[in-house]
Amino acid sequence: MSKAEIPRKSIYRLSIYQRCLHKLLENEVETVSSEALASAAGVKSTQLRKDLTYFGQFGTRGLGYNVKALSNVLNEVLGTTAYQPVILVGVGNLGAALLRYSGFNKEGFEISAAFDANPVRDRRLNGLKTPVYPVDRMCEFIRSKHVRMAILAVPGNAAQPVVNDMVESGVQAILNFSPTVLQVPEEVTVNSVDLALELENLSYFVR
Amino acid sequence: MSKAEIPRKSIYRLSIYQRCLHKLLENEVETVSSEALASAAGVKSTQLRKDLTYFGQFGTRGLGYNVKALSNVLNEVLGTTAYQPVILVGVGNLGAALLRYSGFNKEGFEISAAFDANPVRDRRLNGLKTPVYPVDRMCEFIRSKHVRMAILAVPGNAAQPVVNDMVESGVQAILNFSPTVLQVPEEVTVNSVDLALELENLSYFVR
DNA sequence: AATTGTGAATTGATTCACAGCT
DNA sequence: AGCTGTGAATCAATTCACAATT
Structure with missing residues (x-):
């Protein structure tokens, strides 16, 4: 899927998810469900999942998402890995x-x-x-x-x-x-x- | 139309229109078309007109909107007439x-x-x-x-x-x-x- | 002739419902 | 059993197209 078709609002929400994931990382939580992460971010779980599918599949059915891994993905997607002056x-x-x-x-x-x-x-x-x-x-x-x-x-x-x-x-x-x-x-x-x-x-x- | 049905984005744009109207007032412009006002606000003219119809009819066909009058209407609608601490x-x-x-x-x-x-x-x-x-x-x-x-x-x-x-x-x-x-x-x-x-x-x- | 106001059409975003994995 | 991923359905916002008005 090309960048142009992804709603800007979805991109924006990725940043919110990222922030929630950071909090979870600090608390050494390893795994999180879309339900839990979405509620921390103030959105519905289906929306979170839909937002993520624009970029790939990152969860494990029956289990949820690995906090560290998902956070890395979002860093990658958002371009926050590369230093930007x-x-x-x-x-x-x-x-x-x-x-x-x-x-x-x-x-x-x-x-x-x-x-x-x-x-x-x-x-x-x-x-x-x-x-x-x-x-x-x-x-x-x-x-x-x-x-x-x-x-x-x-x-x-x-x-x-x-x-x-x-x-x-x-x-x-x-x-x-x-x-x-x-x-x-x-x-x-x-x-x-x-x-x-x-x-x-x-x-x-x-x- | 009740307040609940009016999109929040429309309300937000009203504030933008209001700011553009202020500029026109300063320049002593008396009348403005939806086309001109919308372009100053960075939106399409149909959107401006639709936004306004949530609250009533304020223009004159063939002519446009009276700058002063429309500005007063928006002040009223946005509640900026009343002092708010x-x-x-x-x-x-x-x-x-x-x-x-x-x-x-x-x-x-x-x-x-x-x-x-x-x-x-x-x-x-x-x-x-x-x-x-x-x-x-x-x-x-x-x-x-x-x-x-x-x-x-x-x-x-x-x-x-x-x-x-x-x-x-x-x-x-x-x-x-x-x-x-x-x-x-x-x-x-x-x-x-x-x-x-x-x-x-x-x-x-x-x- | 110009420009508003607005139903209808379109486009876009969100949510549902459930199939598919683990 | 639990939870993700997603096509389909719904809901919301924007834009079109044109009738109405000055």
Whole structure:
């Protein structure tokens, strides 16, 4: 089955399963049923099984899944085995927090460099090991380090030009925190997280 | 049509349309076609029109939509007309950044209080007007101020107990940044934003 | 002439039901 | 006996196609 036919939501859930498997690994659980894993991930067991079949057969009927083995498979599928350098562009409030945010490291990512229009804007960043460069050095960096993934946290009106440069230089996937709809060629993947929108959206459900 | 039958994705898109309308308002555009508005929002025009029909008829055939009027309708539908106090729980790196993040204010939200297990952990917050209280005062605050919305940014293992307290005290909607699947009663709405997951997920698309 | 509003058709995702292994 | 894997059935969302309206 080709990559294009696999629902993006399934891919997303794989990451959730992966996280649950990590917890099981820590607790030295060896085997897990689709029922148990699915319930930890907050989905139905049939959905978990269907998601996995896009990539092959990994369970043992009557028994369940080997936690270690399945986790390895998911690493392989998700591409988290290969080291991926990631850059961050826009070191404002949010960008700086993302630099400090330990969650990325925990999941095996390290931001290899950050870029900002005004690179010394936040002196507190001196405590961090990630260098902050002026944004006009971004393209050169992307090319020389073969960067394929970027986190974008610039103000809305600055986003599209930066994205154009990124894509031009070889970035293939963007995690976008800027409150804008980005235009990218179809081979580039964008994941947008719009914090204000998420909150605004919630107010609909409060009555 | 009852609220339950309206797809959540449609509700989400309403917020996107709303943001595009704001831009048009700033530029003093009076009328917009579904085609133009949809393209600004990054969706098909039929989808925009279908989304709107869940709530009524707001356009004029042959002409389009009045920007001001439609924006008012969306404010009404999304519940952004009514003031909603929001609290934030967990003032670590991410929580502190969210407190400073101007995006929420821009969309008409103000975080009325923050709570943390260790409320003086970050002295830099002194510059902000939002008070940071010890978390054991959360329930009392929720009740006395009739808080219905909360932003959760505590570590994964601390999340569920905090959520239980929130829900018990009357919170109806939670924007969750903790990397955990939350258990809540069905009348409570949770929007989860898992930053590490979003990044991990992207690596699948990089080859 | 232009553009909305909407049933019908289509496409996509989820769940069911059960055959197939261990 | 227990649990996976999967085609078929169902459910949900999107898009089409065009009648209705200004």
